[in-house]
Amino acid sequence: MFENLEYLKEKPVAVLGAGAIGKACATDCALSGQKVNICDMEPFAAKSLFGADRGINIWGRQRNLYSFERSGTAKMNMITTSVAEAVKGAGIILICTPALGHVPFFKELIPCLEDGQIIHIIPDNYGTLILRKMMREAGCTKKVIVGGWSSAPYGCRVETLGGHSFPRVHIEYRAITLRGAALPMTDTDAFLESTKSIGCFDAITIGNGVAKAETVLDTCFTNVNPMLHVPGTILGVGVMENWGVIYGNKYDKFDFSIYSHAFCPSIARMQVAFYEEEIALAEAIGVGIQRYEERQFFNRKSVLAEEFMSKDYEIPFDQQEYESMGSGPFTIHNRYLTEDVPVGCRVYHELGKKFNVKTPVIDSMITIASVFLQKDYFAEGYTLEHLGIAHLDREALLKYLHEGVI
Secondary structure (H helix, E strand, O other), X not given: OOXXXXXXXXXXXXXXXXXXXXXXXXXXXXXXXXXXXXXXXXXXXXXXXXXXXXXXXXXXXXXXXXXOOOOEEEOOOEXXXXXXXXXXXXXXXXXXXXXXXXXXXXXXXXXXXXOOOXXXXXXXXXXXXXXXXXXXXHOOOOOOEEEEEOOOOEEEEEEEEOOEEEEEEEXXXXXXXXXXXXXXXXXXXXXXXXXHHOHHHHHHHOOOOOEEOOOHHHHHHHOOXXXXXXXXXXXXXXXXXXXXXXXXXXOOHHHOEHHHHHOOHHHHHHHHHHHHHHHHHHHHHOOOOOXXXXXXXXXXXXXXXXXXXXXXXXXXXXXXXXXXXXXXXXXXXXXHHHOHHHHHHHHHHHXXXXXXXXXHXXXXXXXXXXXXXXXXXXXXXXXXXXXXXXXXXXXXXXXXXXXXXX
């Protein structure tokens, strides 16, 4: 069924989730000439879809090595709060929600799946494992491809003011490469090929192209958010919480960015140590992970630079990084901790216990975040049972990831 993907060009794209990434992906696809159905669920839809009927706008500097830029306002083919309506007849389904929003969408999506659909989870964040588990539990045997990405095609923010959200998304940068895989790996070639029929991947298609990950665990391990966000937010919390408070009137609280104002050599050393534990986990399991040189961590954009520029793009710590200013976070109650700790860090901790890999740096981040947020993230968040892989030994896990046999 997936040998020839020409049929995708005649079908609409369904985008589930209308946050910054969802709005940007939907608008980018529409501006490229595709019909796009965008969906968000209540209670979020009242705010996230407000004004979308008049069109959604993307704009900004869109920094990338190849200077690919696409801006403008586009109208959607359909705006709905019904997942069933959004995905009916679609060829590509883009799931653009935070990790903690995956399950509600998956519950609505599974009964509506049609043969031939290709599902892209942006970013994966273990969504591929959870969706396949839920499909098995529901007895769903539709011939679909399920895959995910290490990151999103953009660094972007929805335009907000005074508590209101507008149908405008500022794109700071565009990725020129992303790492992806399908579950099982046997579907990965078709999954990667399908990006040529998705407008929001155009900067990647004409850039350095998609990179084939070694299983969906590779895409999750390659997600830089836990490695960069968690140490940066925790160790930079003093700067963040004092920004615009005691640093003088010239500092606006909402100009803060961990990239511009917190990252420094000492935090970079912690991020390297975090990354080394990720590598140890990947090697113990037998899956891949994006490889970085240590020097890449010691600049204001850190390893993120390779995603949209190159591994040689550097802004030294003794220089300001103006382009990220205003990207936050502005409080510890932000996905940099509330998602990246219970999802990213917690899974690493659980995998470390299962495969006898020590993760003291990651565990220290979980401990401190638990104190900050008055939670117990060693007891809350994602477990291997939630991912459907707790009962699998190394050999069985690899067989499942590669062949889908469980």
